[in-house]
Amino acid sequence: MRVLGVDPGLTRCGVGVIDADSPRSPHLVDVGVVRTSPHMDQGHRLLAIEEGLNAWVQTNRPDVIAVERVFAQHNVMTVTGTAQAAGIAMLVAARHAIPVALHTPTEVKAAITGSGRADKAQVAAMVVRILKLDQAPKPADAADAVALALCQLWRGGSVNRYAAAVQEHAARRGRR
Amino acid sequence: MRVLGVDPGLTRCGVGVIDADSPRSPHLVDVGVVRTSPHMDQGHRLLAIEEGLNAWVQTNRPDVIAVERVFAQHNVMTVTGTAQAAGIAMLVAARHAIPVALHTPTEVKAAITGSGRADKAQVAAMVVRILKLDQAPKPADAADAVALALCQLWRGGSVNRYAAAVQEHAARRGRR
Numbered sequence: 001m002r003v004l005g006v007d008p009g010l011t012r013c014g015v016g017v018i019d020a021d022s023p024r025s026p027h028l029v030d031v032g033v034v035r036t037s038p039h040m041d042q043g044h045r046l047l048a049i050e051e052g053l054n055a056w057v058q059t060n061r062p063d064v065i066a067v068e069r070v071f072a073q074h075n076v077m078t079v080t081g082t083a084q085a086a087g088i089a090m091l092v093a094a095r096h097a098i099p100v101a102l103h104t105p106t107e108v109k110a111a112i113t114g115s116g117r118a119d120k121a122q123v124a125a126m127v128v129r130i131l132k133l134d135q136a137p138k139p140a141d142a143a144d145a146v147a148l149a150l151c152q153l154w155r156g157g158s159v160n161r162y163a164a165a166v167q168e169h170a171a172r173r174g175r176r
Numbered sequence: 177m178r179v180l181g182v183d184p185g186l187t188r189c190g191v192g193v194i195d196a197d198s199p200r201s202p203h204l205v206d207v208g209v210v211r212t213s214p215h216m217d218q219g220h221r222l223l224a225i226e227e228g229l230n231a232w233v234q235t236n237r238p239d240v241i242a243v244e245r246v247f248a249q250h251n252v253m254t255v256t257g258t259a260q261a262a263g264i265a266m267l268v269a270a271r272h273a274i275p276v277a278l279h280t281p282t283e284v285k286a287a288i289t290g291s292g293r294a295d296k297a298q299v300a301a302m303v304v305r306i307l308k309l310d311q312a313p314k315p316a317d318a319a320d321a322v323a324l325a326l327c328q329l330w331r332g333g334s335v336n337r338y339a340a341a342v343q344e345h346a347a348r349r350g351r352r
Contacts, residue, residue: 043270046263070256080246080259087222087260088267094219 002029003156004062005149006053007141008070008085010036010045010078013052014141017060018131018149026130026153029060031137031146042081049085053092065093066152068144069102103151108144111151123147178205179332180238181325182229183317184246184261186212186221186254189228190317193236194307194325202306202329205236207313207322218257225261229268241269242328244320245278279327284320287327299323 001021007014013036017029034052036045057065067090070083093100106116112126124136124143130150137143177197183190189212193205210228212221233241243266246259269276282292288302300312300319306326313319 041266041270041276042263043266043276046267047270050267079255080262083256083259084263084266086256087218087263090217090219090260091222091226091264094217094223100217100219 002062003064003066003149003152004056004060005066005145006089007068007144007148008082008089009141010081010085011038012139012141013049013085014145015056016142016146016149017062020153023153026150028131028133031142033139033142046084046088049088050092053089057092057096062098064099064101064152066101066103066148068148069104101152101156103148108147108151111155112147178238179240179242179325179328180232180236181242181321182265183244183320183324184258184265185317186257186261187214188315188317189225189261190321191232192318192322192325193238196329199329202326204307204309207318209315209318222260222264225264226268229265233268233272238274240275240277240328242277242279242324244324245280277328277332279324284323284327287331288323
């Protein structure tokens with residue numbers, strides 16, 4: 001099972017790839033960020049993110065892509081760009097016929113540290129321990145992407161069922 | 177000058193194309209909607225919107241694409257999908273090297289009816305009058321897309337300068 005985690009963002013889109021024969025033995029394949037300049041217009045930034053994520057997918061051929069679920073309530077000033085970057089990740093996944101799973105930041109923190117209220121340093125420290133790394137991936141967006149991938153490895157099944165239920169509910173509302 | 181207006185949405189993405197030799201003589205080229213089913217997963221919906229908008233751009237070859245500016249404050253439940261559909265429109269524009277202009281709903285209403293608080297029926301009625309149509313484009317998303325294109329035709333210059341100023345401001349903040 002190979003998982004690509006994506007922590008969406010316009011300026012820094014974190015990406016992390018893990019491999020696991022079993023959920024108990026994950027190891028880090030690669031980690032990094034797709035960066036775009038705030039001097040570029042929005043469309044070209046999204047295009048650069050698409051090209052960057054596409055390259056990660058083609059190189060790493062993940063079985064599933066885990067993307068942070070973006071809520072409109074958080075960070076009103078930046079949520080549009082973050083939602084759009086997340087949309088690009090889903091677009092790239094769909095184009096490669098790779099399933100997507102969405103996880104909230106709270107779900108990721110809870111899966112990695114046991115507490116949904118853990119801070120970034122705690123999450124990074126657990127990522128180091130779980131994957132037996134020498135140091136935490138930098139910047140924080142990269143570490144968060146790896147945490148998302150680990151969350152998917154461990155919680156994927158149940159979260160996907162939940163997402164399917166939400167989608168089915170929305171579909172039923174759409175039919176009314 | 178040919179303008180493609182896009183009223184972004186996951187279920188119905190309105191599209192309208194107008195042509196004008198001068199701002200005083202616009203005429204409607206084509207209008208419609210790109211639809212996606214709520215039964216599809218989000219990634220495949222975005223992919224379908226990308227393919228649909230791409231076809232509109234290739235067929236109509238607009239000089240500029242006007243997209244409704246999405247605010248996180250409005251419709252918290254649907255804003256993520258709307259923002260993502262808008263992002264796809266910007267992505268498609270960037271790929272074709274076509275400039276994008278963003279207009280708020282208030283700007284569009286003010287440009288078309290003279291009042292930023294006009295309702296949908298008033299906007300549709302003015303679209304019919306301005307373009308000498310027999311009836312308003314249906315559904316409302318299609319009429320809104322035409323209104324966006326007209327807004328861009330009349331206000332494009334100043335709005336673009338404003339957008340450039342906002343972007344420059346954001347870039348300066350990003351450098352700090």
